[in-house]
Amino acid sequence: MLVIKNLHAAIEGKKILRGISLEVKPGEIHAIMGPNGSGKSTLAAVLAGRDLAEVTEGSVTYFGRNLLEMAPEDRSREGIFLGFQYPIEIPGVSMVNFLKTAVNEHRKYKGLEPLSASDFLRIMREKKELVDIDSKLANRSVNEGFSGGEKKKNEIFQMAMLEPKLAILDETDSGLDIDALRVVANGVNKLKRPDNSAIVITHYQRLLDYIVPDVVHVLYDGRIVKSAGKELALELEEKGYDWIKKEVDNQN
Amino acid sequence: MAVNSELTELYSGIYTDNIRRIREGSTSFLNAFRDAAFDRFTTLGIPTRKNENYKYTNLDLFFRHNYKTYFIPDESDFVKAEEFRCDITDLDTHGVVLLNGFYPTINGKIRTLPGEILIGSLNEASRRFPDLVERHYGKYAKSNSDGLVHLNTAMASDGVFVHVPQGSHLNKPVQVINLVDSTEDVFNQHRNLIIVDDNADLTIIICDHTLSPQKFLTNAVTEIYVGENARFNIIRVQNEHNNACKVTHTFIHQGRNSYSSSNNLTLHGGLVRNNTYHFLGGEGAESSSFGLYLSDKWQHVDNLVSVEHAFPNCTSNQLFKGVLDEMSTGAFNGRIFVDPKAQGTLAYQKNNNILLTDDAKMYTKPQLEIYADDVKCSHGATVGQLDENALFYLQSRGIDKREAKLLLMLGFAHEVIQNIGVEALRERIDNLVMQRLKGELSRCASCMVKCG
Numbered sequence: 001m002l003v004i005k006n007l008h009a010a011i012e013g014k015k016i017l018r019g020i021s022l023e024v025k026p027g028e029i030h031a032i033m034g035p036n037g038s039g040k041s042t043l044a045a046v047l048a049g050r051d052l053a054e055v056t057e058g059s060v061t062y063f064g065r066n067l068l069e070m071a072p073e074d075r076s077r078e079g080i081f082l083g084f085q086y087p088i089e090i091p092g093v094s095m096v097n098f099l100k101t102a103v104n105e106h107r108k109y110k111g112l113e114p115l116s117a118s119d120f121l122r123i124m125r126e127k128k129e130l131v132d133i134d135s136k137l138a139n140r141s142v143n144e145g146f147s148g149g150e151k152k153k154n155e156i157f158q159m160a161m162l163e164p165k166l167a168i169l170d171e172t173d174s175g176l177d178i179d180a181l182r183v184v185a186n187g188v189n190k191l192k193r194p195d196n197s198a199i200v201i202t203h204y205q206r207l208l209d210y211i212v213p214d215v216v217h218v219l220y221d222g223r224i225v226k227s228a229g230k231e232l233a234l235e236l237e238e239k240g241y242d243w244i245k246k247e248v249d250n251q252n
Numbered sequence: 253m254a255v256n257s258e259l260t261e262l263y264s265g266i267y268t269d270n271i272r273r274i275r276e277g278s279t280s281f282l283n284a285f286r287d288a289a290f291d292r293f294t295t296l297g298i299p300t301r302k303n304e305n306y307k308y309t310n311l312d313l314f315f316r317h318n319y320k321t322y323f324i325p326d327e328s329d330f331v332k333a334e335e336f337r338c339d340i341t342d343l344d345t346h347g348v349v350l351l352n353g354f355y356p357t358i359n360g361k362i363r364t365l366p367g368e369i370l371i372g373s374l375n376e377a378s379r380r381f382p383d384l385v386e387r388h389y390g391k392y393a394k395s396n397s398d399g400l401v402h403l404n405t406a407m408a409s410d411g412v413f414v415h416v417p418q419g420s421h422l423n424k425p426v427q428v429i430n431l432v433d434s435t436e437d438v439f440n441q442h443r444n445l446i447i448v449d450d451n452a453d454l455t456i457i458i459c460d461h462t463l464s465p466q467k468f469l470t471n472a473v474t475e476i477y478v479g480e481n482a483r484f485n486i487i488r489v490q491n492e493h494n495n496a497c498k499v500t501h502t503f504i505h506q507g508r509n510s511y512s513s514s515n516n517l518t519l520h521g522g523l524v525r526n527n528t529y530h531f532l533g534g535e536g537a538e539s540s541s542f543g544l545y546l547s548d549k550w551q552h553v554d555n556l557v558s559v560e561h562a563f564p565n566c567t568s569n570q571l572f573k574g575v576l577d578e579m580s581t582g583a584f585n586g587r588i589f590v591d592p593k594a595q596g597t598l599a600y601q602k603n604n605n606i607l608l609t610d611d612a613k614m615y616t617k618p619q620l621e622i623y624a625d626d627v628k629c630s631h632g633a634t635v636g637q638l639d640e641n642a643l644f645y646l647q648s649r650g651i652d653k654r655e656a657k658l659l660l661m662l663g664f665a666h667e668v669i670q671n672i673g674v675e676a677l678r679e680r681i682d683n684l685v686m687q688r689l690k691g692e693l694s695r696c697a698s699c700m701v702k703c704g
Contacts, residue, residue, distance in 0.1 A: 049647070071653075072644060072648050073648075073651060073653065075648075076650035081648075087645070088639075088642050088645040090646075092664055092666040092670075097659070098646070098659070105651050105652065105655070142645075
C-alpha cells in the first residue's frame with residue numbers, strides 16, 4: 001500500500017530525514033518511536049503533504065502512485081488520514097459544516113451524490129458514539145476551546161467519519177490522561193478493518209498496550225535504526241533510547 | 253489646514269442657494285438649528301486627510317462633484333418606494349421606506365403601533381410631537397467636531413423618527429429601507445431620531461440600497477437615546493454600488509444599566525465611512541460595537557468608533573473584521589475614552605483583517621485615552637493572510653484549497669455575523685457574505701443595480 005524509499009527531507013535547508021525506507025502492507029499496524037527531534041513528525045507531515053518540509057531525495061508510492069505529486073486534499077480523498085499532534089483551532093467554522101464539507105468532497109471524488117442532511121446527521125451520531133465524544137462539541141467551532149483530550153478525540157472522530165485506508169497518528173497519545181488514552185485507542189481499534197493500515201507515531205510505549213503493532217521502528221537522527229516486533233517497544237520503555245543512540249553512534 | 257476650503261465653499265454655496273426652500277419644507281423647530289449649524293460647518297469644513305480622523309479616507313473622490321440636491325420629493329416618487337419589498341421572506345418587520353432621505357406620504361406620515369410606539373417621519377414628528385423631538389434632537393450630535401455632522405443639521409429636513417415609550421417593546425424589529433434612486437447624480441442628507449425610553453426595547457435594521465446607477469453621495473446622521481434599563485440594537489446592512497458614497501454618523505447616548513449594540517455590515521459600496529459614537533452616560537451601561545466589511549476593486553471602507561465611558565462600572569466591546577480583496581483599502585479607528593470618574597470600566601477592542609492580495613491595504617489605529625485607575629482595557633489589531641496551518645488542516649481532510657479558503661473566510665466573518673440577533677437576517681447575511689466571498693455578486697433579488 002505504502003512504499004517509502006530512501007526518503008530525505010529538509011526544513012529550511014536543515015536536513016531532518018536522512019534516508020527512510022519503509023513498507024506498509026494492507027492490514028498492518030506500524031509503530032514509529034524515537035526520541036524528540038528524531039524526525040517523527042516531519043515524516044508524518046511529508047506523507048500528508050504539508051509543504052513546510054522539502055523532499056530532497058527518495059520516493060513515496062501509495063497504491064503504485066507517486067504520493068509526493070499529489071495535493072494534500074487528494075491524498076485525503078485517496079484514503080490517507082493524518083491525526084495531528086496539535087490539532088488546529090478554527091474559530092467560526094462549525095464542526096458540522098466542516099465535516100459535511102469534508103465528507104461530501106470525499107463522496108464527490110468517488111462520483112457519489114452528496115449526503116442528505118438527515119443521512120449525514122445519522123452517520124455523525126453513530127460515529128460520535130464510537131469515540132465517546134460529547135454531543136455539544138459537534139455544535140462548536142472546530143477545536144475551538146476544546147481541552148487537549150477533546151482535541152485528540154476529535155481527531156479520531158474525524159477519522160471515523162472519513163474511513164481512511166491509511167491512518168497516520170502523530171503522537172495522538174501526547175497530553176492524554178489514561179482514560180482519554182483508552183477512549184482514543186478503543187476508537188482506533190474499533191475502526192480497524194482487515195484491509196486498512198495505520199502508522200502510529202508515539203514517544204511512549206503505553207499507547208501500544210492498547211493498539212498492538214505488527215512492527216515497531218525506531219527513528220533516530222532522521223533514519224530508521226531498528227525495526228522489530230512489538231516486544232521492542234517494551235524494551236525501549238524499560239531501557240530508554242540511550243542504548244540505541246550508543247549503538248548507532250558506535251557504528252558511525 | 254485640515255479643511256478643504258474649496259469643497260467647503262462648494263457646499264456652502266449649495267446651502268445658500270437652497271436654504272429658502274429647505275426652510276419652507278421644515279418646521280420652525282428644525283429650522284432654528286440651521287444657521288448655527290451652518291456657521292459651525294463653515295468653521296470645521298469638509299475634512300481633508302490632514303484631519304487625523306480622516307487620515308486614510310479621501311472624500312475628494314466623491315465630494316468634488318456637481319450633484320443635484322434633492323429637497324422636495326413628488327408624490328409619484330413614492331409609488332416606487334411603496335412598491336419596494338424586502339425579499340427576505342421570513343424576515344418579519346415593521347417596514348419603513350425612505351426615498352432619497354424622505355419619508356413617503358402615502359400611508360400617513362406617522363404610524364402608531366401597540367404600546368403607543370410611534371414610527372414615522374421626523375419632519376412630521378417635529379410638528380405633531382414637538383415635546384418629544386425637542387427633548388432629544390441635536391443634543392447628542394451638537395458638540396461633534398466633524399463638519400459633516402453640522403452640514404447635515406444645517407440642511408436635512410426629514411428622516412425616520414421612532415419613539416418607544418417607557419416599558420414598551422415591539423415583538424418584531426423595525427426595518428428602515430433607504431432607497432436612493434434618481435436619473436441624475438444626487439447628494440442627499442437625512443436625519444434620524446430614535447428615542448427608546450426607560451425599560452423599553454427596540455431593534456432596528458437599516459438597509460441601504462441604490463436603485464439606479466447614478467453617482468450618489470449620502471451624508472446621514474442618526475441620534476439615538478437609550479434610557480435607563482433600556483435595550484437597543486441597530487443593524488446596518490450596506491449594499492450600494494461602486495459609484496455611491498455613504499457617510500454615516502450614529503450617536504448612541506445611553507442611560508444607567510442600559511444595553512446597546514451596533515452592527516455595521518458593509519457588503520458593497522464605492523466609499524463608505526461609518527462614524528459610530530457610543531456615549532455610556534450612566535452607571536452600569538453596556539455597549540457592543542460590531543462591524544464587518546468586505547471590499548474589492550477600488551472600494552474603500554472606513555470605520556471610526558468612539559466609545560466614551562463617562563460613568564463608573566460600564567462595559568464596552570468593539571469587534572471589527574474585514575476581508576479586503578484586489579486593490580481595495582480600508583481603515584479602522586477605534587477610540588476608547590475613560591473619564592476620571594469612570595472607575596470599574598471594562599473596555600475591549602479588536603480589529604482583525606485579512607488581505608487577499610498584495611495590493612489591498614488596511615490602516616488600523618487604536619486610540620485609548622484612559623484617565624481613571626480602576627480600568628480593565630484591552631485592544632488588539634491584526635492585518636494578515638489566511639492561517640496556513642488552518643488551511644492545511646482543512647485540506648488534509650479532503651477539502652480543496654479554494655473551498656478551504658472560503659470556509660476560513662466565512663468563519664472569520666461569522667464571528668461578527670453571529671451577533672445579529674434577528675435569525676432570518678443573520679442567515680441572509682451569512683448567505684450574502686458567502687456569495688460575496690465566492691466572487692459572485694451579493695445582492696438582494698430586489699436590487700436593480702448590476703455593478704460587476
